[in-house]
Amino acid sequence: MATIEISCVEVWREISNYLDEKISPEVRERMEAHFKVCAHCTAVLDGTRNVVGLVGDGRVFQMPDGFSKRLQERLQKLP
Amino acid sequence: MSTPQSQLRADEAELIKSVCGGAREAFYELIRPYERMIYATAMSVVKNAADAEEVAQEAVLKALSNLASFRAESKFSTWLIQITYNEAKMKLRKARPQLYDSIDDQQQTEDGDHWPKDFADWRPIPSELLEQDEIRQAVQGAINSLSPHYREVLVLRDVELLSIKETTIILGVSEATVKTRLHRARLLLRDSLAPGFDGCWIKGLTYRKVRPW
Numbered sequence: 001m002a003t004i005e006i007s008c009v010e011v012w013r014e015i016s017n018y019l020d021e022k023i024s025p026e027v028r029e030r031m032e033a034h035f036k037v038c039a040h041c042t043a044v045l046d047g048t049r050n051v052v053g054l055v056g057d058g059r060v061f062q063m064p065d066g067f068s069k070r071l072q073e074r075l076q077k078l079p
Numbered sequence: 080m081s082t083p084q085s086q087l088r089a090d091e092a093e094l095i096k097s098v099c100g101g102a103r104e105a106f107y108e109l110i111r112p113y114e115r116m117i118y119a120t121a122m123s124v125v126k127n128a129a130d131a132e133e134v135a136q137e138a139v140l141k142a143l144s145n146l147a148s149f150r151a152e153s154k155f156s157t158w159l160i161q162i163t164y165n166e167a168k169m170k171l172r173k174a175r176p177q178l179y180d181s182i183d184d185q186q187q188t189e190d191g192d193h194w195p196k197d198f199a200d201w202r203p204i205p206s207e208l209l210e211q212d213e214i215r216q217a218v219q220g221a222i223n224s225l226s227p228h229y230r231e232v233l234v235l236r237d238v239e240l241l242s243i244k245e246t247t248i249i250l251g252v253s254e255a256t257v258k259t260r261l262h263r264a265r266l267l268l269r270d271s272l273a274p275g276f277d278g279c280w281i282k283g284l285t286y287r288k289v290r291p292w
Contacts, residue, residue, distance in 0.1 A: 013192055016262035022243075044195045047269040050203045055237045055268070059209040060218050061119040064128050067135075068114060072107055074136050075143070 006030040011041045015048050087151040095155070099147050106143050113156050116239045117163045120249075123234035124167035126223050134170050138163035153248055160239070161249045164231075193263050196270045204272065221271040229264035236261050 006027075011034050017023045018031055035042045054060065087095075094109040110117070117138060121131035142162050149158055208214040222230060235246045236257070246257045 009192060009194075012195060012266070013262075016265050017258065019265075022258070044266075044269070046203065047273055048265050051268045051272055052237050052265060054204060054206060054209065054218050054272075055222065055233065056240060057206050057209050058115070059206075059215055060222075061115065061122055061234070061238055062215075063115055063118045064132060067118065067132060068111075070132070071114070071136055071139060075103075075107055075139070078103070078140070078143075 004030060006034050008034075008038060008041055011035075011038070012044060015045055018045070019049055019052060086154050088155070091155045092151075095146060095149065098143070103143070106146070109155070110139055110142065110159065113159055116156065116160055119234050119238050120160050120163045121167045123222075123231050123238075124164065124171055124227070130170060130174075131167075134167045135163065137170075138166040141166060154245070157241075157245045157248055160235070160241070160245075164249050193266050195266055196273070218272070221268050224271060225264055225267055229260050229267060232257055232260040233264035233268070237265070 011031055014023055014027060014031060018028065023031075035045060091109060094105050097105040098109065114135075117135045118131055121134035121138070122128070125131050125134060138159075142159050145162070149155065153161075204214070209218070222233065225233065231250060232246060235241045235249060236243070241249070243254050243257050247254055250257070252260075
């Protein structure tokens with residue numbers, strides 16, 4: 001059976017769920033067929049995957065220097 | 080499906096028992112693996128390092144004094160992050176009551192699709208560049224520019240890597256809301272970090288080099 005086509009708007013709606021693997025195999029297959037022929041949606045997918053990777057990197061939201069030490073001191077000071 | 084009792088890790092159960100039995104010095108061991116999550120959660124609400132640290136300390140003290148009431152219906156980390164989130168919200172409310180209300184009111188427009196702003200070929204930002212302060216600040220700045228509801232979900236899911244279920248518990252919203260907000264947050268973040276942010280394809284604007292690489 002041929003894959004049913006999916007529109008760009010439908011693809012954008014599911015990009016995040018696609019990255020989280022929270023979509024059905026059918027939708028995944030349709031999206032993958034779409035990415036093969038649509039450079040725009042592929043750019044949106046790549047970009048979104050890239051930012052998710054960057055945000056998840058431990059170097060973003062680094063704790064300030066001395067954070068742990070000050071926290072421990074605060075705990076030790078408790079009456 | 081796990082039972083509520085199975086949510087607690089054995090090593091954490093031991094530490095909690097010790098702390099509740101009077102060995103208070105064991106408490107830092109219990110929370111140490113979650114320090115960065117606590118800090119990031121606080122940052123996602125208050126948006127500045129000094130306030131986030133204060134919130135983090137208060138949240139940890141609150142967790143210690145309420146430890147005996149922890150019932151292991153959720154993971155210990157979820158409970159801890161929920162306390163932190165509530166503490167941060169309270170700080171924001173105290174500091175800027177009017178602003179807090181107005182920000183919250185603006186968040187009710189989540190229906191409809193978010194359409195990406197551009198379709199330029201994505202030139203990936205290599206994660207090694209996060210070694211550079213200015214790149215880290217650019218990513219942090221883009222996250223801070225999101226509306227609170229988007230930012231909070233993004234930080235819990237994509238920074239702290241919590242599950243959708245854990246995120247629903249902490250924020251008190253449905254799974255569908257978490258998914259919608261996360262989706263929006265990611266696309267908005269992509270828009271603000273996109274190569275197009277340079278302004279090079281926007282008519283009438285001169286090229287501004289904001290990406291130094």
